[in-house]
Amino acid sequence: MFIRNETIADIVNIAAVIERAFGRADEARLVERLRNDGDAAISLVATSGDAVVGHVLLSPMSAPFRALGLAPLSVLPQWQRRGIGSALVKSAVQRARAQEYRAIFVLGDPDYYGRFGFRTDLAVGFSSPYAGPHFMVLPLGGALPVVRGRVQYAAAFANPNL
Numbered sequence: 001m002f003i004r005n006e007t008i009a010d011i012v013n014i015a016a017v018i019e020r021a022f023g024r025a026d027e028a029r030l031v032e033r034l035r036n037d038g039d040a041a042i043s044l045v046a047t048s049g050d051a052v053v054g055h056v057l058l059s060p061m062s063a064p065f066r067a068l069g070l071a072p073l074s075v076l077p078q079w080q081r082r083g084i085g086s087a088l089v090k091s092a093v094q095r096a097r098a099q100e101y102r103a104i105f106v107l108g109d110p111d112y113y114g115r116f117g118f119r120t121d122l123a124v125g126f127s128s129p130y131a132g133p134h135f136m137v138l139p140l141g142g143a144l145p146v147v148r149g150r151v152q153y154a155a156a157f158a159n160p161n162l
């Protein structure tokens, strides 16, 4: 299993992985819109041989500091529970840190994302339509510069079909 940046040749395969993982087309359409909007800041694939078996995307957020939103994360059903999702998240975090982002926000299962350092308690000061018990933040490069403010996902997330 290998992790690398997406290329144009991966686009169709990524959509297939996302659809299979979520069992519907909404998240694949979201990724297409984010890419078309120029908001695919970090888009990584996990490969096995020539096959794309997993994908993660991070898009810029409007926030009081440079921040990314992680969504969606997907692994083909038959490849799940082998550490591929974890490897994608860890690689994405490394790249975000190297690009000097100060935080990554995610809406997800705290049990899953907690293992990578994402925290619900640090996200409570940030208002967003997604705020709630599943809203988390991972500070990068030290403590968050500010602990409250308004954060907003990239425009594609506002689409009512999501």
Ligand SMILES: CC(C)(COP(=O)(O)OP(=O)(O)OC[C@H]1O[C@@H](n2cnc3c(N)ncnc32)[C@H](O)[C@@H]1OP(=O)(O)O)[C@@H](O)C(=O)NCCC(=O)NCCS
Pocket: 021, 022, 071, 072, 073, 074, 075, 076, 079, 080, 081, 082, 083, 084, 085, 086, 087, 108, 112
């Ligand atoms: C969430 C997802 C990306 C995880 O990928 P993965 O490669 O299976 O994850 P990992 O192997 O790195 O993580 C393993 C751990 O995560 C947890 N986990 C992973 N998938 C899980 C699932 N479907 N249900 C419950 N726990 C799960 C388990 O605790 C597992 O540990 P274990 O195998 O020791 O029990 C994958 O299940 C998926 O694509 N799901 C559908 C899409 C989705 O919900 N994406 C997340 C929201 S954006």
